[in-house]
Amino acid sequence: MYTRAIIEHLISFKIIHWDEEIRLLSAEALGRLCALDPYFVSAQVLEKLVPLVSSESLIMRQGGIVALASTLSSLKRCGVQLDKEMYENIAQIPSMVYPICKKRTRSLGSTLMRRAMNIFIKSLSSVIEDWLYCLELNFSDDNGDIRKGACQAGAAFFKLYVDNSSVEFLMLRIRQIYLPQVSSKI
Known part of the structure; x- marks a missing residue:
């Protein structure tokens, strides 16, 4: 009943929250809620998460990556097929994020992106x-x-x-x- 409203709230406010733990927990929650309404998530939510990956804000970018990882992993378990354009967008994520990870600095941005890619790879390796x-x-x-x-x-x-x-x-x-x-x- 409230699944879609909670999903929307997570995307609009929690996935992009300033606290990293909130972002990570929200991504996990989003993945779990995905099982309750997978077709809504595949039709509406993914197209809201993909643009976050190219955001100038590293917090939004990390939130988008971990939320996508959790959501895609959950959609896979539900047996939902994505359209070709979505696959192409998702396939570009590692090459978009790699330059930031490659910097090997101790900066917050580099650290956030490396953590996000660890989650992305772990979630999607199956x-x-x-x-x-x-x-x-x-x-x-x-x-x-x-x-x-x-x-x-x-x-x-x-x-x-x-x-x-x-x-x-x-x-x-x-x-x-x-x-x-x-x-x-x-």
Whole structure:
């Protein structure tokens, strides 16, 4: 009964709140409420959250990213399909945010964006398995154009997994960068 009103309140006031904890909790709440009215969220809410990602305000940007992550993850669990334009907008988020994360400064903006991207990646990493299943379906489709497109998409998708140089690069990064940083923080 009040689901839509609460969702609207979260988007209008809490996702962009000055306190980071309020933003994070609001994003989590939005994801949980999404399950109650997923089609409203996919039709109305996502188009309000996507513009926040390109906001000049880093607080609004972080709120938009974490809210999108929570919402998209919840929509996936509900089985809601997004339209092509929305997928394209969401796919651009990492490349939009990466320059801020890359600065490696101790500034608030850089810290907020790195935290937001951690949540975004964690929330949406389960989508990779869905991509694999989708490719498997498309590889065996009756339509030759779909199979051809699946081959092209599959080549790009599997490049990371079958290219030895990519695997070696990832292992080297884990050994040289990630492990020393983790062990120095313990």
